[in-house]
Amino acid sequence: MADTCSDHNLAVSNVKNRSAATADPISDYFASLTEPGHIATFEREAATLQFDVADGPTPDSGPSEHWHVTINDGDVSVTRQVLPADAIVHGARADVERIVTGRLNAQAALLRGLLRTEGSMAALMMFQRALPGPPGSTGTVEPLTSEAVMAQRRPK
Amino acid sequence: MSDTLVQILEGNTFVVSDAKGDIEASSTDPTGLFSFDTRFLSRWVLTVNGQRLTALSTDDLQYFQARFFLVPGSGTVYVDSKLSVIRQREVADGFHEQLRVLNHENDPVDLDIRIEAASDFADLFEVKDALKKKGQYRNEVTGGSLVLRYQRETYVRETWISSSDKASADEKGLTFHVTVPPHGEWATDLDVVVAMGSPQRPADKPVSVHGQRRVHRDMTRGLQKWLQRAPTVDCDWEPLEHIYRRCMTDLAALRFSALTMPDHALPAAGLPWFMTIFGRDSIFTSLQALPFTSELAETTLRALAERQGTRIDDFRDEDPGRILHEMRYGEMTAFEERPHSPYYGNADATMLWLVLLDEYERWTGDNKLVRDLEHAARAALAWIDEYADRQGNGYVSYQRRNAKTGLENQCWKDSWDSISYRNGDLPGFPRATCELQGYAYDAKMRAARLARQIWKDPAFADQLEKEAADLKRRFNRDFWIKDGEYFAVALDADGRQVDSLTSNIGHLLWSGIVDSSKARAVVRHLMSPQMFSGWGVRTLAEGEARYNPIGYHVGTVWPFDNSFIAWGLRRYGYKAEAAAIVAGILEAAEVFDGRLPEAFGGYARALTRYPVQYPTACSPQAWSTGAPLLLLRAGLGLEPNGDHLIVDPALPKRIGNLELLDLPGRWKRIDAFGRGRIDTDRMVRR
Numbered sequence: 001m002a003d004t005c006s007d008h009n010l011a012v013s014n015v016k017n018r019s020a021a022t023a024d025p026i027s028d029y030f031a032s033l034t035e036p037g038h039i040a041t042f043e044r045e046a047a048t049l050q051f052d053v054a055d056g057p058t059p060d061s062g063p064s065e066h067w068h069v070t071i072n073d074g075d076v077s078v079t080r081q082v083l084p085a086d087a088i089v090h091g092a093r094a095d096v097e098r099i100v101t102g103r104l105n106a107q108a109a110l111l112r113g114l115l116r117t118e119g120s121m122a123a124l125m126m127f128q129r130a131l132p133g134p135p136g137s138t139g140t141v142e143p144l145t146s147e148a149v150m151a152q153r154r155p156k
Numbered sequence: 157m158s159d160t161l162v163q164i165l166e167g168n169t170f171v172v173s174d175a176k177g178d179i180e181a182s183s184t185d186p187t188g189l190f191s192f193d194t195r196f197l198s199r200w201v202l203t204v205n206g207q208r209l210t211a212l213s214t215d216d217l218q219y220f221q222a223r224f225f226l227v228p229g230s231g232t233v234y235v236d237s238k239l240s241v242i243r244q245r246e247v248a249d250g251f252h253e254q255l256r257v258l259n260h261e262n263d264p265v266d267l268d269i270r271i272e273a274a275s276d277f278a279d280l281f282e283v284k285d286a287l288k289k290k291g292q293y294r295n296e297v298t299g300g301s302l303v304l305r306y307q308r309e310t311y312v313r314e315t316w317i318s319s320s321d322k323a324s325a326d327e328k329g330l331t332f333h334v335t336v337p338p339h340g341e342w343a344t345d346l347d348v349v350v351a352m353g354s355p356q357r358p359a360d361k362p363v364s365v366h367g368q369r370r371v372h373r374d375m376t377r378g379l380q381k382w383l384q385r386a387p388t389v390d391c392d393w394e395p396l397e398h399i400y401r402r403c404m405t406d407l408a409a410l411r412f413s414a415l416t417m418p419d420h421a422l423p424a425a426g427l428p429w430f431m432t433i434f435g436r437d438s439i440f441t442s443l444q445a446l447p448f449t450s451e452l453a454e455t456t457l458r459a460l461a462e463r464q465g466t467r468i469d470d471f472r473d474e475d476p477g478r479i480l481h482e483m484r485y486g487e488m489t490a491f492e493e494r495p496h497s498p499y500y501g502n503a504d505a506t507m508l509w510l511v512l513l514d515e516y517e518r519w520t521g522d523n524k525l526v527r528d529l530e531h532a533a534r535a536a537l538a539w540i541d542e543y544a545d546r547q548g549n550g551y552v553s554y555q556r557r558n559a560k561t562g563l564e565n566q567c568w569k570d571s572w573d574s575i576s577y578r579n580g581d582l583p584g585f586p587r588a589t590c591e592l593q594g595y596a597y598d599a600k601m602r603a604a605r606l607a608r609q610i611w612k613d614p615a616f617a618d619q620l621e622k623e624a625a626d627l628k629r630r631f632n633r634d635f636w637i638k639d640g641e642y643f644a645v646a647l648d649a650d651g652r653q654v655d656s657l658t659s660n661i662g663h664l665l666w667s668g669i670v671d672s673s674k675a676r677a678v679v680r681h682l683m684s685p686q687m688f689s690g691w692g693v694r695t696l697a698e699g700e701a702r703y704n705p706i707g708y709h710v711g712t713v714w715p716f717d718n719s720f721i722a723w724g725l726r727r728y729g730y731k732a733e734a735a736a737i738v739a740g741i742l743e744a745a746e747v748f749d750g751r752l753p754e755a756f757g758g759y760a761r762a763l764t765r766y767p768v769q770y771p772t773a774c775s776p777q778a779w780s781t782g783a784p785l786l787l788l789r790a791g792l793g794l795e796p797n798g799d800h801l802i803v804d805p806a807l808p809k810r811i812g813n814l815e816l817l818d819l820p821g822r823w824k825r826i827d828a829f830g831r832g833r834i835d836t837d838r839m840v841r842r
Binding site: 040041043044058102105107108111112113114116120121122124125126129130131132133134136137138139140141143144145146147148149150153 | 309310311312352354355415416417462463464466467468469470471472474475485489490491492497498527528530531535543555556557559572573581582583584585586648649
């Protein structure tokens with residue numbers, strides 16, 4: 001685990017050296033939530049979530065930056081303030097970056113202890129619907145012929 | 157290890173032990189304390205003065221509670237013990253075990269009572285596939301508790317073991333040095349809690365995986381309340397009352413709460429290995445149970461909508477709008493070595509979810525839920541057209557994008573050889589199985605009703621009905637095998653008919669996609685000696701190349717399958733045929749003492765006299781448990797119509813008088829009566 005942590009730190013410092021617009025996937029992600037202003041999968045839902053992003057290697061190593069998301073019947077607003085929330089998510093920057101870019105599944109991260117959460121599981125479950133899928137996923141696959149399927153099943 | 161395994165459970169926590177209450181699991185042995193798809197105890201062995209015990213008797217008191225009567229010593233036929241040991245165990249967030257030792261002598265006895273404990277923290281998938289662990293183990297004694305701990309990177313799981321009586325704890329167990337007075341008793345309470353540990357902070361108390369500690373005493377009351385709320389069955393044919401009670405009790409045991417909705421229950425798929433959310437199984441079981449309880453359907457609809465797909469994820473076979481297949485919480489899922497977080501690889505649950513939404517509203521009149529889930533329903537409908545048509549020919553088909561750990565067959569017959577041509581060859585992918593088209597048709601027709609009546613969108617309703625009518629027309633042309641007069645089980649990757657004769661054609665009747673002119677031929681096939689065994693309809697017809705009366709999806713009889721076929725027969729007006737299936741499956745249930753297995757052998761009834769159980773690890777299975785409930789509905793011809801419930805009985809003669817009292821629904825409570833008048837004996841060929 002120590003190796004992974006130092007990788008994270010390296011990645012973070014590299015990111016910081018680059019220009020703000022492309023180097024901060026977390027800011028980009030939260031900005032993308034408010035751009036449409038309305039997200040259909042959140043219709044008839046209401047919740048508030050607080051994201052505490054830690055600069056250190058663990059979910060609770062400070063200092064951290066804060067993002068507060070309010071969802072109300074599909075409308076989404078985001079601030080950088082610390083406000084009361086139904087659910088709070090703590091995560092290390094490198095892990096949160098992977099989550100908001102689709103390279104780490106949020107549910108897996110939670111089970112793995114990469115995220116620490118407090119409060120409403122329902123709010124978290126709802127929010128994860130607005131996370132992107134893995135960058136490499138195309139949704140397509142080459143068809144398989146009957147001959148290919150039969151060949152797979154033939155004893156080798 | 158004794159042959160008789162004792163299993164008790166609550167939610168997704170369960171204990172499988174031997175008849176003594178001991179657990180001695182090997183890496184592939186399915187005993188232990190399991191929770192959230194992880195084994196938290198693989199060893200739990202009681203000794204008295206270094207001696208193992210022998211079981212005199214074992215009682216499953218409730219599905220979550222068992223009691224073991226033991227005496228010291230083992231291996232003799234003759235027991236003359238001066239001591240008795242009673243273990244009573246209840247599952248909660250882990251388990252709670254009361255240990256009592258009774259001294260039958262006139263003198264006090266000094267005893268060393270020891271519980272040995274260990275855990276391999278295996279993922280259920282590892283137990284199944286015998287895989288190696290990648291993390292480290294550490295056991296420690298903390299303030300009188302023994303903590304078993306496993307860590308892999310940031311993934312930590314712990315088992316906390318403590319006792320009410322003072323024990324000397326070491327890293328391998330707890331020992332009690334006690335003196336039991338003459339004719340006296342010593343007792344202690346053992347508490348085992350499953351916990352999520354933290355990699356950073358040393359724990360001082362267990363952080364339950366379940367969030368909050370649950371009180372086991374409430375469970376008995378919960379079960380009683382559940383049974384009291386259920387409608388009453390009165391029947392001249394006595395086995396039916398027993399079958400019904402068994403079903404409702406098993407259904408109670410199968411109730412499972414999602415972490416997001418701790419106070420609501422949905423049906424898990426099966427005990428004990430499938431105590432998790434399965435899209436298809438939870439939906440089918442909720443449909444079967446609707447006349448008796450709507451609570452399971454409501455929670456299923458909400459829980460599946462919460463986790464509805466929203467993105468393209470090839471590893472999880474996820475698409476926007478798709479309803480999930482299976483959810484898991486173990487280590488392999490956590491490290492993305494398995495796609496179950498959740499996995500979406502099914503082609504039917506999305507459409508079945510829409511069917512359940514409409515059927516739920518027809519029974520309950522709960523408009524609010526239908527309005528709350530409007531977006532999810534529209535997303536599900538969009539999935540049918542945009543993502544499920546993988547061949548681009550207007551039919552729903554499937555092909556996994558995760559070729560390594562995804563599911564090959566994404567329909568209910570999910571084993572590798574379940575879909576074949578008559579000659580036994582397997583078709584390529586994508587595969588458009590026939591029942592998927594039926595579900596798509598039914599989903600659109602039902603959604604059209606909801607759009608018109610509840611979402612107030614008549615234009616959308618018109619469009620859905622037009623699409624459904626078009627699908628039905630094309631389906632009856634493209635899937636119909638003219639010379640055989642039945643529907644192909646699938647269209648293959650080239651649009652060619654996969655021509656074996658299967659029970660899938662029965663689901664087509666249920667969905668209503670069959671042209672009325674073709675229904676008679678379909679029914680003739682279903683009730684023919686090639687398909688109907690006398691107990692029920694076989695998954696694959698006798699005479700097909702892959703037919704095997706004990707092949708999982710290629711010849712066995714599935715009670716769940718038959719319950720939907722019976723519903724389909726009623727939909728097309730084939731009352732006597734439906735009654736024959738009601739008779740066959742309920743009589744099989746009688747032989748299985750009220751608990752239907754997942755599947756049983758497809759042997760002709762006249763040949764074996766008794767249904768031959770197919771060996772599966774899971775019992776009860778949710779949709780087998782639900783089958784008698786749906787058969788009661790089919791037999792009585794229960795059909796909601798506005799604020800009324802239509803009752804149109806067509807029951808086997810043997811049933812005699814049948815009364816279903818206090819059926820809940822939009823009519824509040826209603827009674828349904830029927831009298832068996834149909835002579836099914838000739839049809840079931842006993």
